[in-house]
Amino acid sequence: MKALKELTRPNIWDLKPYSSARDEYKGLEASVFLDANENPYNNPYNRYPDPLQRDLKEMLAPIKKVKPENIFLGNGSDEAIDLVYRAFCEPDVDNVVAIDPTYGMYKVCADVNNVDYRNVLLNADYQFSADDLLASADERTKLIFLCSPNNPTGNDMLRSEIEKIITTFDGLVILDEAYNDFSDRPSFLSELDKYPNLIVLQTFSKAMGCAGIRLGMAFASAEIIDILNKIKYPYNVNLLTQHQAMEMLKNYPQVEAWVKTLIEERAYLEKTFSALPCTEKIYPSDANFFLAKVTDAKAIYDYLVAKGIIVRNRSSIALCKDCLRVTVGTREENNQLIEALKQYK
Numbered sequence: 001m002k003a004l005k006e007l008t009r010p011n012i013w014d015l016k017p018y019s020s021a022r023d024e025y026k027g028l029e030a031s032v033f034l035d036a037n038e039n040p041y042n043n044p045y046n047r048y049p050d051p052l053q054r055d056l057k058e059m060l061a062p063i064k065k066v067k068p069e070n071i072f073l074g075n076g077s078d079e080a081i082d083l084v085y086r087a088f089c090e091p092d093v094d095n096v097v098a099i100d101p102t103y104g105m106y107k108v109c110a111d112v113n114n115v116d117y118r119n120v121l122l123n124a125d126y127q128f129s130a131d132d133l134l135a136s137a138d139e140r141t142k143l144i145f146l147c148s149p150n151n152p153t154g155n156d157m158l159r160s161e162i163e164k165i166i167t168t169f170d171g172l173v174i175l176d177e178a179y180n181d182f183s184d185r186p187s188f189l190s191e192l193d194k195y196p197n198l199i200v201l202q203t204f205s206k207a208m209g210c211a212g213i214r215l216g217m218a219f220a221s222a223e224i225i226d227i228l229n230k231i232k233y234p235y236n237v238n239l240l241t242q243h244q245a246m247e248m249l250k251n252y253p254q255v256e257a258w259v260k261t262l263i264e265e266r267a268y269l270e271k272t273f274s275a276l277p278c279t280e281k282i283y284p285s286d287a288n289f290f291l292a293k294v295t296d297a298k299a300i301y302d303y304l305v306a307k308g309i310i311v312r313n314r315s316s317i318a319l320c321k322d323c324l325r326v327t328v329g330t331r332e333e334n335n336q337l338i339e340a341l342k343q344y345k
């Protein structure tokens with residue numbers, strides 16, 4: 001890996017971050033807060049939230065088996081994705097490499113930040129070759145984006161290829177594990193100490209059942225986390241979100257129970273879906289959704305919409321012609337989908 005200073009944009013490396021009232025005062029014993037121009041009434045909403053979400057990170061760290069200083073929290077993983085561009089990629093100069101197809105936000109953030117986005121097609125099994133990705137990289141490539149289990153294909157990427165990218169590439173590797181809870185493959189979080197160039201993304205939006213509160217996690221070396229914290233909005237995670245996330249973590253067995261149920265439902269849905277006349281192929285999934293090749297994705301999508309059932313038509317995406325992406329729902333929702341499709345002619 002190149003030195004972090006060399007990978008970071010010079011203006012960001014030199015940046016002196018905004019110092020908020022809550023940053024400057026760090027003691028605990030005070031009871032009169034006249035430092036932040038807040039309204040003294042309407043407790044607790046009158047107070048600015050902790051800019052570094054310390055209580056929440058203290059709860060999260062043992063669950064994820066990392067140290068609090070290795071955690072960045074943001075307004076969804078999408079904030080972390082945007083921040084890595086802004087921290088490391090000089091607009092119009094640097095570039096990133098990613099697999100294709102994959103999660104759309106990597107490219108959107110590249111475009112917003114005017115960073116060249118180089119994508120490399122997956123093979124017919126929806127796997128990538130590390131050598132192909134590395135061949136697309138050059139001395140101006142700062143980031144490689146990997147997603148495992150991948151969206152929209154649903155499958156885990158081969159661990160050996162992910163490791164090859166991390167150990168061979170001299171920039172930063174962003175590994176998006178939004179769906180790892182649903183996979184039987186271990187997370188790369190336990191490898192964080194071994195790989196200083198690795199940034200793992202996870203989210204409260206999927207297995208944790210909290211898409212509405214907007215909370216994403218990035219895990220990396222303390223040096224990388226410091227850079228992200230330096231450039232984020234001072235109060236990027238609001239009070240309600242921090243509270244709700246802590247409530248959810250107190251009830252972590254619930255999350256594990258949901259995951260178990262959803263994996264069982266995935267198997268049920270895959271089995272019943274494969275038997276439908278309109279299904280041509282189901283792609284293997286390690287996530288809480290699966291991709292299915294159908295006889296006519298547009299027609300079937302429209303048919304389902306008319307019945308009030310919404311799936312995602314991924315036909316326009318590379319390697320996904322006539323593919324629908326189906327999220328695993330409750331047994332009742334899954335049966336409504338299957339019953340509707342049985343009647344499709």
Ligand SMILES: *Cc1c(COP(=O)(O)O)cnc(C)c1O
Nearest residue numbers: 076077078103151178203205216
């Ligand atoms: C859903 C999803 C996310 C989650 O994004 P949030 O902003 O945290 O809701 C991240 N990555 C991938 C690949 C996803 O599919």
